[in-house]
Amino acid sequence: MLSLVLFGCEKLYAPLEPVVEEDKKAIARVNEVYLYEDDIEGLTGSGSTDSAQIIQKYVDSWIRKQLTISRASQEIDFDEANIERKVLDYRYALMVHEFEKYYVNQRLEKNISEDEIKTYYDDKFENFILRQNIIRCLYAVVPAEAPQMDNFRKLIRSYPNSDLEEIQSYCYRFASQSSLETELWLNFDEVIASTPFANVQDKVTFLKNNSYIESSDESNYYFIRLLDYKISNQISPLEYIHDNIESILINKKKVELRRQLEEDLLKNAKENNEFEIY
Known part of the structure; x- marks a missing residue:
């Protein structure tokens, strides 16, 4: 999924330069920028009944983006270095997000006891109006x-x-x-x-x-x-918000796992001398 998202960004924001690849079959063009069949491989799963619809939607989006970029390039003097830096930041953010999601899903214990729910309610009941x-x-x-x-x-x-x-x-x-x-x-x-x-x-x-x-x-x-x-504005009974509190506690566990991941990575990197600040 990550590779598909990154691939999509690259194609949607392709540079406006003449790009002609004679050995590939083009399926769309905006000015001198081409979209090829190879570029949409993997966009749909095998046997997908709505694959034609998905591809058409992607091509339409690609054309609209390329037309917008073409017009923008004519009217704005872009800071290419700044754009590249933002693209790189976005790429890293996606990678971190995917890894954190994987890490959390591997370790998350979703079983919340009734005692945990009751304790949280007793401590925070004034928040449940x-x-x-x-x-x-x-x-x-x-x-x-x-x-x-x-x-x-x-x-x-x-x-x-x-x-x-x-x-x-x-x-x-x-x-x-x-x-x-x-x-x-x-x-x-x-x-x-x-x-x-x-x-x-x-x-x-x-x-x-x-x-x-x-x-x-x-x-x-x-x-x-x-x-x-x-009556509204009274404190909610525990039974009415039981599932909400359970979700809150699960999310708190997710946050703690992400925090612990960062701490462990930093600690291990320090011990192994994997980074330096100059």
């Missing part, structure tokens, strides 16, 4: 023609004094949508988005004043049994 209202609930959308609606209404309304398995069984058979994970935190706006409750203006007051919500339209009945809620 909710930007939306969230709820724990039982939620169901049931077609109007579904049977035993009154019995289901009693079950979901009286939870947790009713049998959750009965509620789940009914929803499995008849509900068109449902969310029955009692410990799962959900974005309140997303839950009510396609329901008659979406028109509620004062959502905070609505949540504070209701533990059971029901509505209907011509097609469905909508049931929400609120179990708990958190």
Whole structure:
């Protein structure tokens, strides 16, 4: 991948000099600069169904870049040494990036314990301010023609004094949508988005004043049994941001591995007298 990217840069920013190679088949030309078949070898994988599309896109890009460079060369006196230095810096940056990615992938331990997640949350909880209202609930959308609606209404309304398995069984058979994970935190706006409750203006007051919500339209009945809620600008519960914290901790491990790589390289180079500063 690295070689392909570097190759692409070289071809896109080829010098505007007459270049004619008689033994090669040209596939595009801008002024006196040619793009040859050999130049696009390896651009597509063997058997690629969209290889013609990929090549055409590359050729179009090459032509546009060459036309831009041609015009720029006419109007600007470029510092060629400075450009070459930037190209070299970019090349080195790509090489370093690819090596760091390889090094990290070989050594990264992605398993994050629950204790690590809890500790990070306890230390940084003030950083996890909710930007939306969230709820724990039982939620169901049931077609109007579904049977035993009154019995289901009693079950979901009286939870947790009713049998959750009965509620789940009914929803499995008849509900068109449902969310029955009692410990799962959900974005309140997303839950009510396609329901008659979406028109509620004062959502905070609505949540504070209701533990059971029901509505209907011509097609469905909508049931929400609120179990708990958190208002925006409050501290997010750990369960709601658990996966985010796990990602944060994995990224911190990546950063530490990159830092350790640099330190190890510098230490080993010093010990082996591999560099000097004059």
